[in-house]
Amino acid sequence: MKRFLQDDRESLVRRAALLRISAAALAQNMKSGSFRSLYKxxxxxxxxxxxxxxxxxxxxxxxxxxxxxxxxxxxxxxxxRELPVFFVIDRSLSMSTGSKGKTRLEQACEAAALLVLASEHISSPVGVVFFDGRIEFSCAPQSGRTHIMMLLSKLEEFPDGAAPGSVLPLALSGAFKLLRKRSLVFVFSDFRCTGWERELALLGSKHDLVAVRISDPMDTRLPDLGTLDFIDSESGMRLSLPTSSSVLQGEWRDDSNFRKEVWKKYCLTHSCVPLVMSCEDDPLKVLLQFFEKKERPRL
Structure with missing residues (x-):
């Protein structure tokens, strides 16, 4: 399935041209100094x-x-002169969820596409790894229009039948081995799997790391629609929940907020800048604000 583009190259070029208009402003922010002062x-x-x-x-x-x-x-x-930029993008089944007309994966790929073009604008080589229940594709940072167009094409592809599970720990350790030069690394994921903490900390010890947690309004607000059946996209487990219950609504919200705060704290104490991006956010606006911030944690 493709969301942004048709299969033909002309559509890809047109979409890239539109993205470049937005990415130009983003590139200015990345060049302004914030880009090179995310970390001490x-x-x-x-x-x-x-x-x-x-x-x-x-x-x-x-x-x-x-x-x-x-x-x-x-x-x-x-x-x-050219700090490489690298993306770790989660394509696991849980990333296909979304309640506002856009899935988590679509939001992640749109944000990544803007960053790819902004990186090209400031002459930074770009690389990526895609994963679900296995590593789907990876390439080391490179420059050049052909390479950038290939990455944009990959970001527009949302394959059906993702492998169940998530190999986020493997993707992070693979990025650590692949990147020989210090790089700016963005990890786009919902961080719903387990066992990624050690690999994230290791990657952050060598590279400038930004963890982008893709959230959705339903993470904290269930629709008030009576009893609904929920299906875990990874395990297939079904569960019926009384969404009209104020107790359930409160527990759902509190649990989601608790897990998010634990994630943030771990990132901040392990050389990683956390960034939360909701499916209902404008990714360009979120990224511009991120790079405009003058005060950042010194990691």
């Missing part, structure tokens, strides 16, 4: 060492080299 130290990479001079920051002393040479040396850095 972002925007520079190690260049070498030189002898210490009076007035140098003592925090930059390379103690290993200093010990070997028997005199102080400091590390030198240079600004990174």
């Amino acid at each position: 130290g972002q925007g520079i990479e190690f260049n070498g060492v030189r002898e210490y001079f009076l007035g140098d920051d003592v925090r930059s002393i390379d103690w290993n080299v200093t010990a070997r040479m028997d005199r102080p040396f400091v590390k030198t850095f240079e600004e990174e």
